[in-house]
Amino acid sequence: MTKKNIPVEFVFQLFALIIAVIVVHAVYVSVVRPNAAEVIAQQALEAQDNPGYVRERSTWVLIKDLEQEACFILMIWALAIMGYKSSEILKERKLLDMELIPIAEGMRILPEDTREFARQVQALPDEQQNMVLPRALLNALRRFSSTRNIQDVSSTTRTIFESEAERLESELSMIRYISWAIPSIGFIGTVRGIGEALAQADRAVEGDIAGVTQSLGVAFNSTFIALLISIFLMFLVYQLQLLQERLVFDSENYANDKLIRHMKAD
Numbered sequence: 465m466t467k468k469n470i471p472v473e474f475v476f477q478l479f480a481l482i483i484a485v486i487v488v489h490a491v492y493v494s495v496v497r498p499n500a501a502e503v504i505a506q507q508a509l510e511a512q513d514n515p516g517y518v519r520e521r522s523t524w525v526l527i528k529d530l531e532q533e534a535c536f537i538l539m540i541w542a543l544a545i546m547g548y549k550s551s552e553i554l555k556e557r558k559l560l561d562m563e564l565i566p567i568a569e570g571m572r573i574l575p576e577d578t579r580e581f582a583r584q585v586q587a588l589p590d591e592q593q594n595m596v597l598p599r600a601l602l603n604a605l606r607r608f609s610s611t612r613n614i615q616d617v618s619s620t621t622r623t624i625f626e627s628e629a630e631r632l633e634s635e636l637s638m639i640r641y642i643s644w645a646i647p648s649i650g651f652i653g654t655v656r657g658i659g660e661a662l663a664q665a666d667r668a669v670e671g672d673i674a675g676v677t678q679s680l681g682v683a684f685n686s687t688f689i690a691l692l693i694s695i696f697l698m699f700l701v702y703q704l705q706l707l708q709e710r711l712v713f714d715s716e717n718y719a720n721d722k723l724i725r726h727m728k729a730d
Contacts, residue, residue, distance in 0.1 A: 473548065476544075476548055477541075477544070477545055477548075477638075480540075480541055480544035480545065480548075481537075481541050484537045484538075484540040484541045484544070485537055487540070488533060488536050488537045488540065489533065489537075492528075492533050496524060496527060496528055496533075497528055499524040500522070500524040500525050500527075500528035502524075503522045503524050503525055504525060507520075507522075525685070526685045526688065526689060527685075527689055529653060529682050529685065529686055530653075531649050531650060531652060531653030531656070531682075531686035531689075531690070532653070532685070532686055532689045532690070534649050535646050535649055535650065535686075535689060535690045535693050536693070538642050538645060538646050538649070538693075539646065539693045539696075539697060541642065542639050542642040542643065542697055543697075543700070545638065545639055545642075546639060546700055546701070546704050549635070549704060549708075550704060550707065553704075553707050553708060553711050555595070556595045556596060556597065556711055556715070557711060557714070559592065559595060559597045559598070559715075560597070560714055560715065560718055563722075564584070564585055564588070564597070564598065564601060564722070565581050565584060565585065565601060565722055565723055566584070567581075567722065567723070567726050571726060572726055572727070572728040573608070573723070573726045573727045573728065574728060575608055575609050575612045575729070578605040578606070578608055578609040579605075579609065581605055582602055582605045582606065585598050585601050585602050585605070586602070596624070596625070596628045596711075596712070596715055597715045597718060597719070599624065600621055600624045600625065600715065600716075600719050601719060601723055603620060603621065603624060604617050604620070604621050604719060604723055604724060605723075607620050607621075608727055612729050613729065614724065614727050614728075614729055617724060617727065618720070618724055621716070621719050621720075621724065622716065625712050625715060625716040625719075628712055628715075629708070629709065629712045632708040632711075632712070633705070633708070636701065636704070636705060636708075639697075639701055639704075640701060642697070643694055643697045643698050643701060644694075646690050646693050646694045646697065647687070647690045647691055647694045649686075649690055650686045650687040650688075650689065650690020650691060650694075651687060651690075652686075653682060653683065653685075653686025653687065653690070654683040654684070654686060654687045655683075656682065656683070656686075657682035657683025657684070657686065658683045660682065
């Protein structure tokens, strides 16, 4: 992704966040919270009729609070960003199956030949020309034409791929921040729940522990859900990072195998 594509990605991320907020909140208002309230009311009736009744853990109750809603919004947002980046990587990987510079085995490229090969790369659509592999190939051809030094071409090409690897790594910072923020939101729910439980301590002393148990449920449920989501997201982050590293490694091998090894200085 180049500077030209940065606004597109920013707009995509912004709309992905807005859509995630709308969809998740709509599901919570129409499905999650009504079902959770029904389960809580039913369990309260069961507890009144049967003193030995043990409340079962309900998924609706586990995810009903504001902190869990925020965690799911961030999860969907992060998934959308990772999906966008994965699609970009897959587009770039398609170039590895193309003969960007058709060179027969045993053929040699002289500095005088570079302009013709460069034209073939420049004939690609603009979107593909901005990808890392065509940029690296064009740079290698131009460098060889000007310096006539194969070692210099190889070093420059390696530098390009190292810079690309660093750029891809830096672009994961937002996803990593979201993965860090989710358990933090869960801990906020824990603090809020414990605070509410302590505020009702006098009622618990009098024998009414319903409010305290409900507040403690908020405390532990929010952290539980947040940690589960964070574990899931971090797994996907490392898979995306692996895709990026393989793209850079395979692209560098492509440049060395399909171009640089065929070069011959005067």
